[in-house]
Amino acid sequence: MARRVKLILQAAAVLVVVLLVVLLGWKVTQQEAGRGLSDALERGERPYPPAVVFETLDGEGVIRLADYRGKAVVVNFWASWCEPCKDEAPLLEESWQRYRDEGLVVLGVDAQDFRSDAQRFVERYGLTYPIAFDGHGSSLGRFGNTGFPETWFVGRDGRLVGQHIVGPFDREQLEENVQAALATPAR
């Protein structure tokens, strides 16, 4: 009987260790997958972005990148406390207004922020493009983001295109990548 109990305890201990290793492996894989996106773009590949379901800033709906299939999408990660984000916001609004009829969507993802601060930011800069809220910042790791602002471009075929811009962009850089995204054929 004592031998049987001992065996059960040993099996339970091994199971716990295996579970912890699997959990660690899953976490590392998730992080590496995000980092891999940027590397793949640099190699000239066009991976799909993570299938993240974002909450809208007003908390009343969800936004999926897959909903924009057939359109070119600028995904801009920002936060109200981020200084360069304040310079980028007007450029993004301008680009959205100029190209929305050609099939461009600008999606702002406010992360690691207070929702109320984000709402004030949107009002202050008169942003009319869709804004998602990710206060927990859980989408950041899935994209492999390391700070704010960071910007990705998705082609009409739903794959990433152009550059992954880490840090602030200038008008020319934004225009160049928007044109690359708009030029991709829809599948």
Place this chain on the structure above:
Amino acid sequence: MRRAGALFLALVVLLAAACGGESDEAPTLAEMEKKFICPTCQTTLELSNAPIAERMREFIRARIEAGDSEGEIEAALVDQFGEAVLASPPKEGFNLLAWVLPLAGGAVAVAAVAVALRRWSRTRSEASPVVSGAPALDPDLERRIDEELGRFDG
């Protein structure tokens, strides 16, 4: 059995201490800064000068002035930033494991050492001869030992 009971009682007391509720006194900013993590730099607020940490401090200060309890401030911050904003996991649900497992592990280790020591001491006492109950020496052998000892002394 009494020892096992005492161990169980000690474990219950430790768990109760670990899972104890919040104080009734109004929280201070200094106390609260130790309880929350800056989401961008992953250190407690007291060690961070990041813009979001400054903003969180401002938020906490305002909530303290408004008379919010520690639990209410914690709930508000978790709602915004998720449970990752807490410096230590909440003492409920799955996260309770983070508090219980180390204590339970310690108790199991203490119990295992106690059982091992008990077995070890029992084995030793069985293996070593008991002087009082030892069989008497053969009289002939005893006489020869006395003779040899007498010769040695002489």
